[in-house]
Amino acid sequence: MQRTPRQCYVHFIVPYPLQPRCHRHCRRTRAAGHRRAGAPLPDSRLKTARPKDAGDLEIDACWEQRVVLDERADVFQWEGGDWSIDEGHRVRVAHGDKSEGQVVAVLGRNGVERIVELKLSADELVTRHLAEIGSPEARAAIKTRTINGAVRVINRIGRASNIVGNATIVSMASRFRYTMLFPVVEYPSEQMAFDGERPAISYLPNGNPTNLGQFLKQQNLPLKEGLLCGVLSTAWPLMRVAEEQPKLEYKGLKKVDARELHELSYRPRKGYTDLKVMLYFDPATFRHVRSTYRFEIPARLGVGPNDSNRLTESYYLLSEDFDDFRQIDGVTLPTTYKLQLNLSTPSGSQLTDWTLQVTSVSHNQAMDERVFKLVSAIGRGVGVARRASSGFGGS
Numbered sequence: 001m002q003r004t005p006r007q008c009y010v011h012f013i014v015p016y017p018l019q020p021r022c023h024r025h026c027r028r029t030r031a032a033g034h035r036r037a038g039a040p041l042p043d044s045r046l047k048t049a050r051p052k053d054a055g056d057l058e059i060d061a062c063w064e065q066r067v068v069l070d071e072r073a074d075v076f077q078w079e080g081g082d083w084s085i086d087e088g089h090r091v092r093v094a095h096g097d098k099s100e101g102q103v104v105a106v107l108g109r110n111g112v113e114r115i116v117e118l119k120l121s122a123d124e125l126v127t128r129h130l131a132e133i134g135s136p137e138a139r140a141a142i143k144t145r146t147i148n149g150a151v152r153v154i155n156r157i158g159r160a161s162n163i164v165g166n167a168t169i170v171s172m173a174s175r176f177r178y179t180m181l182f183p184v185v186e187y188p189s190e191q192m193a194f195d196g197e198r199p200a201i202s203y204l205p206n207g208n209p210t211n212l213g214q215f216l217k218q219q220n221l222p223l224k225e226g227l228l229c230g231v232l233s234t235a236w237p238l239m240r241v242a243e244e245q246p247k248l249e250y251k252g253l254k255k256v257d258a259r260e261l262h263e264l265s266y267r268p269r270k271g272y273t274d275l276k277v278m279l280y281f282d283p284a285t286f287r288h289v290r291s292t293y294r295f296e297i298p299a300r301l302g303v304g305p306n307d308s309n310r311l312t313e314s315y316y317l318l319s320e321d322f323d324d325f326r327q328i329d330g331v332t333l334p335t336t337y338k339l340q341l342n343l344s345t346p347s348g349s350q351l352t353d354w355t356l357q358v359t360s361v362s363h364n365q366a367m368d369e370r371v372f373k374l375v376s377a378i379g380r381g382v383g384v385a386r387r388a389s390s391g392f393g394g395s
Helices: 122-133 136-141 211-218 382-388
Strands: 009-012 066-068 075-078 081-084 091-094 102-109 112-116 144-157 161-172 175-181 189-194 199-201 247-256 259-267 276-281 288-297 314-328 331-345 348-363
Touching: 122 136, 122 247, 122 259, 122 331, 189 211, 199 211, 211 314, 211 331, 211 348, 247 276
Parallel strands: 009 091
Antiparallel strands: 009 066, 075 081, 091 102, 102 112, 144 161, 144 348, 161 175, 175 189, 189 199, 247 259, 259 276, 276 288, 288 314, 314 331, 331 348
């Protein structure tokens, strides 16, 4: 099909026509007329970079064909003023099953760009996310999962280190365990587990928890709810929504590191938590690509007139990033997983990340439930870490 000088390309991923609607500032489209459309954690306040070019977000679905719109007027009138549509700008509509499609449109004049969207519901987002993981039959067929790989820990602030070790993630229903082993006497492992009843962490040889362990001990929601490790674990709560019944709220598209992602807030069904949990999904595929867990401790007054300046706020941020997705046994899983701890406290700051490169994934292997029991008693020292790590991670 030849392209006329005034044609714009639009990608539609909508299974049925969107119903025309009238905005309080709009009139229906007329031919040839104007148209209106109705860390063992530094500063936790992360800065996101502005994208250099939002003109091509490349949010396409490979199974849908490109549709060429008929010629229309140069000016698109929208809330906030008139916006010209440059030739070649793309307008993408994400796939919708039984409701209105979610529209992402890039409109610009003089380099000004803007995103327009029709919101998804939390249920719609979860449904599309699960469909991306795999069919209901493929997901239900997996009872246990064992993941092995190489893990690298890097301290970026504070005491510098760059250590390579071995890691294993095992899961069965809501039970979960993540073990990282390192060839360092002072730092032999990072371990975290949930046995279906209580969360647990490992301790250093000196009897103290690591900063990551301390975070998960103080804020154990990621372990109890099965959030940690995302879809790499069978405990992932979005695959068990009927069981967990979390409080989910769709927040719209948010810029995260120069890309637009769907943001979903997560709260447990019962109880109160000061931990702010956000889950992020790719708009094109609905894959879960990022999670963040934030909380802060307000500044407190000192006991003397000269103490208050030293007792400042404490900020904590634990984040997860998932990449390099592949299909394994009928389900799509990430093979690169980065866990990052970022803290800023009166005693100092730290930024540490652990990056796992998955080398093998096994499903439905026989698994003893005792593997999810992690001894985590202060004062047991080296014995705690060594007993807890038995049978994991390779040499």
